[in-house]
Amino acid sequence: MKTFLISTQILYLLCTVPWLLIWGVSFMGFDQGISFFNVALVILIGVYPLVVVVCSIIAWVLRKRRQRMSVIVNLVPMLWVLGIGLPVLLLQF
Numbered sequence: 262m263k264t265f266l267i268s269t270q271i272l273y274l275l276c277t278v279p280w281l282l283i284w285g286v287s288f289m290g291f292d293q294g295i296s297f298f299n300v301a302l303v304i305l306i307g308v309y310p311l312v313v314v315v316c317s318i319i320a321w322v323l324r325k326r327r328q329r330m331s332v333i334v335n336l337v338p339m340l341w342v343l344g345i346g347l348p349v350l351l352l353q354f
Contacts, residue, residue, distance in 0.1 A: 262328055273313045273338050280309050313338045
């Protein structure tokens with residue numbers, strides 16, 4: 262259990278470098294003006310580090326008592342990694 266939590270959190274930490282670039286580029290959406298979609302996209306991308314920290318803390322607290330819930334909570338940031346990172350990676354190929 263400890264190994265899983267540590268390895269996924271190292272992956273999340275490594276994903277913060279490309280996240281910073283993607284977050285910076287997401288502000289280009291405002292070039293055509295401010296719309297609900299643009300604001301929602303920047304906020305959705307921008308909360309990734311906050312979600313990682315909060316989910317990591319909760320997962321470590323739940324580690325002893327509720328292992329299954331700990332794994333589920335720890336995998337929540339994976340939605341950002343796969344949902345944003347995978348399409349960006351595929352666009353480069």
